[in-house]
Amino acid sequence: MSDVEQSTKPRSGAPADLQDLVLKHARELYGLAYSLTGNSADAEDVVQQALVGALRGIGSYEGRSSLKTWLYTIVINQASKTRRSLRLRKASPLEAGEIADSAARGSGKGATHNGNSIATVDFQIDVATMLDALSHEHREVMVLREMHQMSYEEIAEALAIPRGTVESRLFRARRFLREKFPAYVS
Numbered sequence: 001m002s003d004v005e006q007s008t009k010p011r012s013g014a015p016a017d018l019q020d021l022v023l024k025h026a027r028e029l030y031g032l033a034y035s036l037t038g039n040s041a042d043a044e045d046v047v048q049q050a051l052v053g054a055l056r057g058i059g060s061y062e063g064r065s066s067l068k069t070w071l072y073t074i075v076i077n078q079a080s081k082t083r084r085s086l087r088l089r090k091a092s093p094l095e096a097g098e099i100a101d102s103a104a105r106g107s108g109k110g111a112t113h114n115g116n117s118i119a120t121v122d123f124q125i126d127v128a129t130m131l132d133a134l135s136h137e138h139r140e141v142m143v144l145r146e147m148h149q150m151s152y153e154e155i156a157e158a159l160a161i162p163r164g165t166v167e168s169r170l171f172r173a174r175r176f177l178r179e180k181f182p183a184y185v186s
Contacts, residue, residue: 022051025068028148029075035131035143036079050078065157072150073158076140083136130181138173141166 029050034043054074061070131139140159144150145166156163177184 021067022054025071028068029071032072032075032143032148033079035147036076036136036140037082038128038132042082046075046078046082049082050075053078066154069150069154069158072144072148072154073160076158080136126184130177130184133180134173134176138169138176141169142173145170 026047029047030043033046033050034040037043037046050071054071057074061067065073131142134142141155144155144158145152150158152163152166155166159166
């Protein structure tokens with residue numbers, strides 16, 4: 001059953017169907033929120049508040065976009081509200097040389113940390129550092145395009161901006177990353 005078909009049931013009061021919808025997208029929503037806020041506590045708060053908002057507003061969902069895009073829009077808006085209200089302070093991003101030094105120091109093949117290979121942990125740190133170096137507007141489009149594989153049209157709809165603005169922000173974000181992190185971005 002598609003999201004659009006399934007999303008019509010919650011309006012008629014079938015909570016089990018709504019729970020299925022939420023569970024279907026929960027991991028992706030958390031990943032998006034984490035990418036936008038930079039820490040798990042804020043990401044959990046954002047997703048919780050966004051889902052409460054979605055529950056309240058499910059009757060206004062018109063089906064013009066996919067349910068996934070609608071939920072992403074709510075999470076993006078909630079992350080923006082959270083960032084404004086908390087005035088989140090980011091740690092200063094590492095310089096490109098420090099990242100290269102960190103990667104070069106690795107702990108050898110097969111080393112693990114909490115069940116993850118050190119290479120995986122290093123990669124996650126590097127990606128987070130690169131995302132932190134971007135402006136909020138550029139981070140949003142990069143996360144939606146590269147991590148959540150949304151189309152330009154879906155991103156434009158989720159952010160309520162023209163497609164050309166999405167393309168422009170992606171171009172500028174990629175150019176910035178190539179210049180700031182030449183060893184990592186081709």
